[in-house]
Amino acid sequence: MKRTITSLALLALAVFVQAQSKDEAVIRQIFDQALSQGKSYEMLEELTTKIGPRLSGSPGAAAAVEWSRHKMEFLDFDSVWLQPVMVPHWVRGDHEIGRINSKKRGTIAVNVCALGGSIGTGPTGIAAEVVEVKSFEELKSLGTKGVQGKIVFFNRPMDPTRINTFAAYGGAVEQRGSGASEAAKYGAVAALVRSMGSNPEDYPHTGSMRYAPNVVQIPALAISTRHADVLSKLLKEEKDLQVYLENHSVTLEDTPSYNVIGELKGSEYPHEIIVVGGHLDSWDLGQGAHDDGAGCVQSIEVLRLFKQLGYKPKRTIRAVMFMNEENGLRGGLMYAEQAEKKKENHIAAMESDRGGFVPRGFTVPTDPTARNKVRSWKPLLERYGLTDFSTEGGGADIGPLARLGVPLLGYLPDSQRYFNYHHTAEDTIDKVDKRELEMGAAAMAALVYLIDQYGLK
Amino acid sequence: MKRTITSLALLALAVFVQAQSKDEAVIRQIFDQALSQGKSYEMLEELTTKIGPRLSGSPGAAAAVEWSRHKMEFLDFDSVWLQPVMVPHWVRGDHEIGRINSKKRGTIAVNVCALGGSIGTGPTGIAAEVVEVKSFEELKSLGTKGVQGKIVFFNRPMDPTRINTFAAYGGAVEQRGSGASEAAKYGAVAALVRSMGSNPEDYPHTGSMRYAPNVVQIPALAISTRHADVLSKLLKEEKDLQVYLENHSVTLEDTPSYNVIGELKGSEYPHEIIVVGGHLDSWDLGQGAHDDGAGCVQSIEVLRLFKQLGYKPKRTIRAVMFMNEENGLRGGLMYAEQAEKKKENHIAAMESDRGGFVPRGFTVPTDPTARNKVRSWKPLLERYGLTDFSTEGGGADIGPLARLGVPLLGYLPDSQRYFNYHHTAEDTIDKVDKRELEMGAAAMAALVYLIDQYGLK
Numbered sequence: 001m002k003r004t005i006t007s008l009a010l011l012a013l014a015v016f017v018q019a020q021s022k023d024e025a026v027i028r029q030i031f032d033q034a035l036s037q038g039k040s041y042e043m044l045e046e047l048t049t050k051i052g053p054r055l056s057g058s059p060g061a062a063a064a065v066e067w068s069r070h071k072m073e074f075l076d077f078d079s080v081w082l083q084p085v086m087v088p089h090w091v092r093g094d095h096e097i098g099r100i101n102s103k104k105r106g107t108i109a110v111n112v113c114a115l116g117g118s119i120g121t122g123p124t125g126i127a128a129e130v131v132e133v134k135s136f137e138e139l140k141s142l143g144t145k146g147v148q149g150k151i152v153f154f155n156r157p158m159d160p161t162r163i164n165t166f167a168a169y170g171g172a173v174e175q176r177g178s179g180a181s182e183a184a185k186y187g188a189v190a191a192l193v194r195s196m197g198s199n200p201e202d203y204p205h206t207g208s209m210r211y212a213p214n215v216v217q218i219p220a221l222a223i224s225t226r227h228a229d230v231l232s233k234l235l236k237e238e239k240d241l242q243v244y245l246e247n248h249s250v251t252l253e254d255t256p257s258y259n260v261i262g263e264l265k266g267s268e269y270p271h272e273i274i275v276v277g278g279h280l281d282s283w284d285l286g287q288g289a290h291d292d293g294a295g296c297v298q299s300i301e302v303l304r305l306f307k308q309l310g311y312k313p314k315r316t317i318r319a320v321m322f323m324n325e326e327n328g329l330r331g332g333l334m335y336a337e338q339a340e341k342k343k344e345n346h347i348a349a350m351e352s353d354r355g356g357f358v359p360r361g362f363t364v365p366t367d368p369t370a371r372n373k374v375r376s377w378k379p380l381l382e383r384y385g386l387t388d389f390s391t392e393g394g395g396a397d398i399g400p401l402a403r404l405g406v407p408l409l410g411y412l413p414d415s416q417r418y419f420n421y422h423h424t425a426e427d428t429i430d431k432v433d434k435r436e437l438e439m440g441a442a443a444m445a446a447l448v449y450l451i452d453q454y455g456l457k
Numbered sequence: 458m459k460r461t462i463t464s465l466a467l468l469a470l471a472v473f474v475q476a477q478s479k480d481e482a483v484i485r486q487i488f489d490q491a492l493s494q495g496k497s498y499e500m501l502e503e504l505t506t507k508i509g510p511r512l513s514g515s516p517g518a519a520a521a522v523e524w525s526r527h528k529m530e531f532l533d534f535d536s537v538w539l540q541p542v543m544v545p546h547w548v549r550g551d552h553e554i555g556r557i558n559s560k561k562r563g564t565i566a567v568n569v570c571a572l573g574g575s576i577g578t579g580p581t582g583i584a585a586e587v588v589e590v591k592s593f594e595e596l597k598s599l600g601t602k603g604v605q606g607k608i609v610f611f612n613r614p615m616d617p618t619r620i621n622t623f624a625a626y627g628g629a630v631e632q633r634g635s636g637a638s639e640a641a642k643y644g645a646v647a648a649l650v651r652s653m654g655s656n657p658e659d660y661p662h663t664g665s666m667r668y669a670p671n672v673v674q675i676p677a678l679a680i681s682t683r684h685a686d687v688l689s690k691l692l693k694e695e696k697d698l699q700v701y702l703e704n705h706s707v708t709l710e711d712t713p714s715y716n717v718i719g720e721l722k723g724s725e726y727p728h729e730i731i732v733v734g735g736h737l738d739s740w741d742l743g744q745g746a747h748d749d750g751a752g753c754v755q756s757i758e759v760l761r762l763f764k765q766l767g768y769k770p771k772r773t774i775r776a777v778m779f780m781n782e783e784n785g786l787r788g789g790l791m792y793a794e795q796a797e798k799k800k801e802n803h804i805a806a807m808e809s810d811r812g813g814f815v816p817r818g819f820t821v822p823t824d825p826t827a828r829n830k831v832r833s834w835k836p837l838l839e840r841y842g843l844t845d846f847s848t849e850g851g852g853a854d855i856g857p858l859a860r861l862g863v864p865l866l867g868y869l870p871d872s873q874r875y876f877n878y879h880h881t882a883e884d885t886i887d888k889v890d891k892r893e894l895e896m897g898a899a900a901m902a903a904l905v906y907l908i909d910q911y912g913l914k
Contacts, residue, residue: 031618031620032618035617035618036617036618160492160493160892161488161489161492161493163488163840163841163842163896165892198892199891199892358815358871358873360842383620384620385620385817385871387844387845388844414815414842414871416815416890416892416893416896417890417892417893420890433873433874433877434656435617435622435655435656435873435874436873436874439620439873
């Protein structure tokens, strides 16, 4: 009996070791292929330079839908289809104007842009005195007396001491999202928000804002971090200086658009679906290279790498280009709605929406069993720089799948440079490094491979 | 007795926990300071834009010596001095010319540059047929019959599948260093070497080459990776095409120069010295931003951060800007020679010469005790992205200190983008990210702090 147990244990060990070394070899092949003949960068060059910006409802977004569909058809995925979804349609209009009118210093042009969702100022703009605040508490303490008729200047920077720049962003972004309505409660005529950037920069960062119900809607613009510092300094010298803002944004009727989906059918468990995705829409200022062209092409590349290597997945692997992450999340909501309606069995969903930077790790599922399973694969992944499995969560677009109990993951690249480009005219292909981008796709493919082999239960 | 032991154990634990939490707090302060008010980037901007390239013996190198001295004096370090050293003086001369002369395709200009140390072609250049090889073995098998009178084109790429790009570099760089003399043994008239770059690029990478003794000296040039691919393709069509090369390099007399040294005197063990350094010289094509302006300013910043935070080191901390790493290592050799002569007691030396990229970890001493001690600090460092302590070694400039038994370490940033810029006209300040650079300085300061507190024995 003892001998039998020992033999069985040895057999189990041998099987385990064999599996480990097979997985090691497959993952090595994935990285070798991506780093020597990967197509992520080539695809991203096409998407960013032939199409460029692709805000929901824009011609660019429509062209990106067609581009993704054709790309995945050309790559001969088993099925490629469009999932219809109605999306918001906000239009920036003519270039914004920002000016500081100082009695002491004269007129100083400042770089501003409308925040996504903002109303326009009208063609005659808004000129008013400015009150600077660092928080909603400070705004509240000023009250109507201090705010009425003024432009509220929200100037709390992203905390530079946070190592994770997404945490710094999280600590500042309420100013952009809710600042206008908070200011309007006290009679402000516009909100001017310090850009969500990590550094002193000359260009403003756009991004979505939302009007609270039953509050007067006022224009909301972002100002570059460098000009925010200039304005703050001048306000210390001259409390009653005026700022002039002009923007021409307008929200039009909702527009038909699509999520774009391609899949490789599972050979053993075709009804078990693994999603890997990014969002196809981008802000209108740059090319949406890091945000989130990178995540889209990496998701397509995961499936392409499998085909290229002759790997036949056991489960069905789906690349999903979600529409409208930036200003509505309609694509993510529709995808989950349809998955529920069709009673699809999603065993995992992974998003890449933190830029095309060098791999650091993955965000992991909140479910402890799934989370521990992902972490157990760290020895296979850490040699590729994938060492951080500390954070839980997935991504915005796959978020609605949580309701269906789907374990959510996210690709986690290094975060240091992300907020140099995020939502700006600087988010262009030349800011993406080919090796870093391809390594990201390989990292995602490696983890999808492991989930395909072993599931997350 | 048992109670006493328990009490002692508890006391020891308490002291340990207290020390841990003090170290945690100090390291946190170092990062906070560097990320909110660090000066590395500002210093690097000065060094790269006010001075720029600084090859040994050049006016730029002399200016950089003065700049470093003044900077460390301005920062009020306890002592600042110059250590004289004679350095090689190689001069590129007028811009190089490279042309493919094809009977089928006409004349195609290609981007080339002389390798450091190369002789010139003379004003009439060299026109000859080309033979492509991927290795010295292949060259040998061609022999004099296949090589005589020709230009040998060394075209083995850096292996893109190596995750560590320095390993890929190590696998290809012999072509640059020794290719000319290897080719000359078989009667070649010049060596043309594929640039040591990770990607398809339009610009060539320079770097040092050495002539073997008793072998005819022939000109050695690098060609951009993209033009190397063009040339290789054309050679397949037309074996007897000609290449024209012209360069005007010359080696002049050795020139006086200096290592630049600044230090903070140790309060408890002033005779125990910890070196932190980079090399001040750079190649002549770009601004030497990543290679190795970054390492220089980071080394100065380590001491500046200590002063700024009011931290009084127990040991003496020295920032050393070594001269002539790129084409002679004379500064590193002189520093070790003087340390030996003066019987200085160096307890550790750390170099930063892998670019100003985001932290990944440190290379660690070969001595097991010192190595294990460094690795024992990983829990204090990994939250800052410092997770890789796997590789042994230090850096070129501190290498000669090994002979004196000094434990050597190196700052290890991410390597993916380094060979996009290394030794090229693209190695400029705009390729350096401020946060990444400052984090590197903080990482180095954190480890120097721990060594200062606890030594490496």
